[in-house]
Amino acid sequence: MPLLEMRDASFTRDGTTIVHPLSLHLERSERLALPFSSTREAATVALLAAGIVKATHGRVFISEFDPRIQPVQAKRLVGYVPYDAVAHEFATFEDYVTYRSALWAMDSGSAVDLARALLARLDGVHEAFARPLIGALVGHPALLVLDRPLALYAPQVARVTSGLAIFSTHASGEQARAFEDAYARAATPA
Amino acid sequence: MNRAAMLEIVVTRLRKDRRLLLLACAAAAIVGFLQPHAIATGGDPFARDLLTRNVWIAGPIFFGTWLGVVVALAQRGTGRLREIELCEQAAPLYGRELARATALVPCIIVTLASLLYWFVQFVTGLAAPPAFFVLSLATVLASTLVALSATLRRGAARFLYVASAFGVATISYLLAVYGDTLGPHPPRNAGHYYDFVGVVSVLVFCTFIAFAALRQYGEALARYDPVPDA
Numbered sequence: 001m002p003l004l005e006m007r008d009a010s011f012t013r014d015g016t017t018i019v020h021p022l023s024l025h026l027e028r029s030e031r032l033a034l035p036f037s038s039t040r041e042a043a044t045v046a047l048l049a050a051g052i053v054k055a056t057h058g059r060v061f062i063s064e065f066d067p068r069i070q071p072v073q074a075k076r077l078v079g080y081v082p083y084d085a086v087a088h089e090f091a092t093f094e095d096y097v098t099y100r101s102a103l104w105a106m107d108s109g110s111a112v113d114l115a116r117a118l119l120a121r122l123d124g125v126h127e128a129f130a131r132p133l134i135g136a137l138v139g140h141p142a143l144l145v146l147d148r149p150l151a152l153y154a155p156q157v158a159r160v161t162s163g164l165a166i167f168s169t170h171a172s173g174e175q176a177r178a179f180e181d182a183y184a185r186a187a188t189p190a
Numbered sequence: 191m192n193r194a195a196m197l198e199i200v201v202t203r204l205r206k207d208r209r210l211l212l213l214a215c216a217a218a219a220i221v222g223f224l225q226p227h228a229i230a231t232g233g234d235p236f237a238r239d240l241l242t243r244n245v246w247i248a249g250p251i252f253f254g255t256w257l258g259v260v261v262a263l264a265q266r267g268t269g270r271l272r273e274i275e276l277c278e279q280a281a282p283l284y285g286r287e288l289a290r291a292t293a294l295v296p297c298i299i300v301t302l303a304s305l306l307y308w309f310v311q312f313v314t315g316l317a318a319p320p321a322f323f324v325l326s327l328a329t330v331l332a333s334t335l336v337a338l339s340a341t342l343r344r345g346a347a348r349f350l351y352v353a354s355a356f357g358v359a360t361i362s363y364l365l366a367v368y369g370d371t372l373g374p375h376p377p378r379n380a381g382h383y384y385d386f387v388g389v390v391s392v393l394v395f396c397t398f399i400a401f402a403a404l405r406q407y408g409e410a411l412a413r414y415d416p417v418p419d420a
Contacts, residue, residue, distance in 0.1 A: 013417060043418050052279045053415040071412070075282040082276055089206060089273040099274075102198035103281035135277070 001064055003028050003143050003165045004049055008058035011044050018044050021058060028142065031166045033180040035173040042169040043083060046147035049167050050080035079136025083147040096131060097138060104139045111138045118160050125156045143167065151175065154182035199291040204298065206271055210264055211299050214257050218303035222310035225249040243367045246318035250326035254304050255359035258334030259352055261296040266341035285412025293338055293404055300330050321389055328396035329362035335403035342410045358399050365391045
């Protein structure tokens with residue numbers, strides 16, 4: 001069973017089609033970097049893949065779960081990393097991790113330890129990207145969904161995501177290729 | 191949802207809303223202090239009773255509702271709590287669980303503001319009796335919960351939920367002030383209406399509205415799609 005499957009999934013709001021019908025398949029430990037024609041479509045597909053937004057037509061499955069019917073089970077399998085530079089709504093990094101661990105019903109002590117270890121391995125990554133990436137990873141997801149990640153950070157992302165299925169959306173084919181190439185280079189042992 | 195998650199959501203949101211909490215309490219204290227305190231004297235005792243109820247109830251209900259609507263609308267979709275909202279949306283929580291936790295925050299803020307309003311009135315010499323304060327508080331909580339659904343809507347639907355919140359306040363006010371005129375009429379020498387019909391009808395009405403509004407908010411939150419604007 002694929003970890004992420006979309007069957008003609010599309011999203012429409014107020015008569016405007018934001019996501020055109022899309023079908024895809026992603027198995028465990030696989031990677032898929034998909035380009036889209038607009039940033040809005042790329043962002044919305046990432047939200048669909050993370051089970052946060054529900055398709056208006058077609059189906060999305062995360063493992064065997066349909067986020068429309070089993071949102072909790074589906075979201076447990078996914079770590080979602082948004083594109084936007086985040087506002088610093090938490091006083092400290094530890095506060096942020098503690099908050100996330102409570103929402104994911106995890107032990108906050110071990111989550112903070114894991115987060116610190118991940119932070120040490122993300123040297124050189126801007127906090128605005130590192131923080132949500134670590135937040136997503138402390139939930140021990142099987143699938144990581146990245147909304148328009150920068151190719152610049154692909155090597156560091158590869159360092160902390162080995163073995164995970166990764167689905168990333170991009171605003172152009174060039175950006176998708178750049179991210180995928182940089183990730184593949186970093187993931188391949190020299 | 192475990193208790194730790196609920197507590198974390200409430201504490202985190204309250205920490206972010208501390209300025210809003212202070213502003214709401216300050217506004218409640220000022221309005222409670224400035225509200226006209228004149229109680230009618232002379233004339234028909236039953237008409238006077240209705241005027242007294244009006245003085246007790248009108249200010250706390252309508253000001254509290256206005257405050258509740260403002261606090262409720264600040265809870266979602268303003269961009270102020272974007273990181274928190276994204277975490278909550280991505281978390282493995284059901285819409286109803288998230289609704290309960292997030293609804294607690296505006297309820298705590300308006301409860302504190304209402305208590306302060308009543309306390310300032312008490313200090314300045316004319317606070318509503320506790321039973322009437324409870325009616326004001328119940329109304330404010332119910333209308334705040336109704337207004338919460340407006341945060342998930344846009345355009346006319348958003349306006350409709352805000353208008354419904356004030357509609358709840360108006361019905362509750364009418365029941366609290368005039369509800370007892372529909373019940374058994376007390377003897378002339380009693381000098382005031384019985385409180386039973388007004389108190390019970392407002393509490394039943396607000397409980398029903400609050401329950402339905404919270405349920406509706408949970409359903410809407412479960413279906414909510416936080417798609418970025420163009």
